[in-house]
Amino acid sequence: MKRLFKAITFILILGLSAPAVKAGAAESGYDKLLQRAEQLLSNYKDSEALTVYEEVLAAAPDNYEALCKASFLHSRIGDRYNDDSRKMEHFSKAKAYASHAYEINPTDDESNYVMALSLSCIAMISGPKQRLSVTNQIKSFLDAALADNQENAAAWHLLGRWYYKMANLNFAEIAASKMLFGGVCEKASNEDAVKALQMAIKYNPQNIRYYYDLANVLQDMNDHKACISTLEQALTLHLETREELELSRRCKIMLQEQVR
Template sequence: MQRAEFLLNNYKETEALRIYEEVLSMSADNYEALCKASLLHNRIGDRYSTNDTRQMEHFSKARQLAAHALALHPSDEESNYLMALSLTNLATVLGPRQRLELTTQVKTYLDAALESQAEHAGAWHLMGRWQYKMANLNFAEIAAAKMFFGGFSNRASNLDAIHSIQKAITISPQNIRYYYDLATIYQELKDKEACVSVLKEALTVNMETKEEYELSRRCKIMLEEQVQ
């Protein structure tokens, strides 16, 4: 576990995952290993394109591990957050009906995570993404939700999404992903002033990983587009 944690902290995620899975082969109910392995499957899966079967394999494994962790500690913030994250990611690679079904489940787990730990930055960020999705469903998605699931019991607004991601940034101001997603929402809402402000903040964040440098590059491009 110490070796896996060292590798994870040094951004050697594939190697860390291999060791966490080795731990689980010896101790299947190791809660920390279940959570870390689920998180890493989500992260690694996100790097593949949606037409790559490896992405589905990683997201499915992430959900399986999160479900195991949730069975062990159903009220803990991390197991609930990881279940929400896994469902969110799986929803991006499944068909319309399955996507809607998973989307309806996400908020339950996010609410549980935030009830357990109100300062969970990841849960606030994911909540903001969920709220933005709910606020911008198209007619076909709303109709399908009514047909298959009786509609969505929880709707949200763009303002809800903005507040949630702002909360995530307040808790974890060095996560460039949060700034990028918030700036994207402002861009979609055509709020140029707010978008520019967030992008300028994003470019002050220290970066260490390839993903962070890529997000920084996208922020620079978006900023250039906004100030033209």
């Protein structure tokens, strides 16, 4: 179990897809800057893309697309640091941008997704009580995101991770959850995590992160056949980034262990 928690918390954000903000969200006059930022993001130049999105926000603080993308990028960039203070610097900005986007459009799937994502990041480096409190809030944003757009693969992925975390709390965390939140962990299971991760793969079958996380949960459930099948599918994907290649390496190692 300890091994699985270590694996499933590695590269928390890097495998997630950037928000695909709905057409018409861009404000007139900033289309070229937003297109430039999107191109940089598509080419995995996260820091450069973030700079352009924040350039838009400096002039147009209510630009919904820039708010969602800037929030996402702060979450992803912050996750790359080893130092918690640097992480929190980015995660706090991610939450601030997400909160503003949510105020503008509280029913849209992307504002709810980046809210859930920023909270997940903050929970990762928080103390036990705050982590439970923040984790308890995440589910409502994910439910709202999926109610608006059932095909939001990134939201399904984050929901799968939420189910897994809540289904595998330690004794102290379960007791605290019951006392503070009415035992929300009792409503989560590894089976729920599997179903949510499978939905993420259904709507974005090219993201190796989704396969890797699903394989870890299946391994924890001792479902070796499904785990092997998932890993084999993961190893057929076309990969481009260093993070994707690292996940592929881990999938290969896990597959070798499964077939011994």
